[in-house]
Amino acid sequence: MQTNEKFNKKIFIPNAITSLNLICGAFSILISLKYPDKLYLAALFIFVASILDFLDGFVARMLKAQSEFGKQYDSLSDVISFGLAPTFIMFGLIEKATENQYLPFISFTIVVFSAIRLAIFNITNQKDSFMGLPTPAFALFVASIPLAVIYPAKISHIINIYIENVFTNNLFLILATIFFSFLLVSKIQMFSLKFSNLKLKENKIRFIFIFITFVLGVFLWWFAIPVAIILYVFISLITHFKKK
Numbered sequence: 001m002q003t004n005e006k007f008n009k010k011i012f013i014p015n016a017i018t019s020l021n022l023i024c025g026a027f028s029i030l031i032s033l034k035y036p037d038k039l040y041l042a043a044l045f046i047f048v049a050s051i052l053d054f055l056d057g058f059v060a061r062m063l064k065a066q067s068e069f070g071k072q073y074d075s076l077s078d079v080i081s082f083g084l085a086p087t088f089i090m091f092g093l094i095e096k097a098t099e100n101q102y103l104p105f106i107s108f109t110i111v112v113f114s115a116i117r118l119a120i121f122n123i124t125n126q127k128d129s130f131m132g133l134p135t136p137a138f139a140l141f142v143a144s145i146p147l148a149v150i151y152p153a154k155i156s157h158i159i160n161i162y163i164e165n166v167f168t169n170n171l172f173l174i175l176a177t178i179f180f181s182f183l184l185v186s187k188i189q190m191f192s193l194k195f196s197n198l199k200l201k202e203n204k205i206r207f208i209f210i211f212i213t214f215v216l217g218v219f220l221w222w223f224a225i226p227v228a229i230i231l232y233v234f235i236s237l238i239t240h241f242k243k244k
Helices: 002-034 036-062 068-097 103-122 135-150 157-167 170-184 204-243
Strands: 129-131 189-191
Touching (some): 002 068, 036 068, 068 170, 103 170, 135 157, 135 170, 157 170, 157 204
């Protein structure tokens, strides 16, 4: 009985972190709906949720408190934080970029395909690599756009304007939504950033990607995130079809 009580207490900690992840997603949605001119605040909550999403798994492994309930609860929370929350941010971005009142509803493919993606993840073994694009990656791609507009990189003003025009363009947002939604449920192998060791030969792609992302971050700030995710997809596609 005493052992079970200790076990239950351990499980509570990662599940509490998952709950905070869920709350962040709910706050993000609330801001998107109530304050559509402050999408960058909604985006910040998605970034906080992504940190919490990492921590709940890390803490669960550290405390050896993994459970089937925790796995399912984490996925349900992720549907809100990385599926529904970015859906409303993308809805707002497309709405600002177009006069067509129907086009913003394309964003709802995000939450549908995110839910499907998470269901697939729960019933498959995806540790060393991912089958399809991870939902947090797509969510961070979407969330970084309004943040990059508010907090541009300290580079050439002309380059800033050019990058902003690309990432807030109506056609780009729609095509990105459709393309990344497809990647969520695709069978394309995406490399994982988890290191089992630090050997260069086994982690060459990971090291290269991290280095390029760091350089992008220095120059592009928030815009480095969508660029890095596009790069991540590009590298994954090359390695996937090379193996084929």
